[in-house]
Amino acid sequence: MWRVRNSIRKLREDPEWHHYRKRESRDWVRAFGIPGYPFGTLRNHALHVFEGQVRGYRTTLFQLAGVRIGGRYVTDVHRYSVAVLTLPGNLPGTAVSVAGLVRGLHTEPFPPGAGSPVHLPAGRKPRMSKCSVDPAFADLVITERVVRMTAEAKMGWRLHGNHMIGWIKEMKPYERIIALAETMADILAEFPASAATWDTGHRRPA
Structure with a gap:
């Protein structure tokens, strides 16, 4: 934890992250x-x-404690380090993640309509999963290189409206979360140009 505290202090002294x-509130x-x-x-x-x-992306970094209902009268807390990039426009809800990062959440990746997560080919290590409200868009952007x-970053990412949300396990120093945001930007750079103008009004369930 001292590494996390030190990174918070250092970032607060950085004028680029003032x-x-x-x-923040739940709202x-x-x-x-x-x-x-x-x-x-x-x-x-x-x-x-x-x-x-x-x-070049407006970026938000934070530590997340997410609580879900566990067994009988028990709650589970899952901790993540999160980066959010603000995009120029809305994109269809889509996610790719190391499966172990989300298995314990016991929740769907999106609101209703996205369908069930699809596990990528057997034998891949680490095991990966993907999901999208628009499978055609997912086929376009989720290339082998993106996966x-x-x-390699041991991360998950999700598109929600004009946000790309990325996460890694546990509370990490902010240098590591900035590196996560940079990887997210690299992934966006892999998207074909046609992805930016994708019609988000045309969706079909996975």
Whole structure:
């Protein structure tokens, strides 16, 4: 934890990340789509929120404690480090993740309409899953290289409206979360030009 605390202090001294809030409201978190990875179904606590820019994208970094109902009268808390990039326009809800990052959430990746997550070919390590409200869009952007980049970063990412949400397991120093945001920007750079003008009004279930 001391590495996380030190990284928070250092980032607060960085003029490029001068917008800082110790905690955000649950209403603020809802803007990123709940239910949906990596958020909990019961409560979500966004802590140590920074705003700045990464590769030209307005970027928000924070620590997430997502709470879901576990067994009888028990709740489970899942902790993630999260980066959110603000995109120029809306894209269809789509996600790719290392399966182990989301298995414990026991929740769907999106609101109703996305269908069930699809596990990518057997034998891949780490095991990966994907899901989209628009399978044609998913086929366009989820290339083998994009899957490999996601796997190598041990991350998950999800498109929600004009946001790309990325997450890694546990509370990490902010240098690591900035690196996550940079990987997300690299993944967006892999999307074909036609993805930016995709008609989000034309959707079919997975």
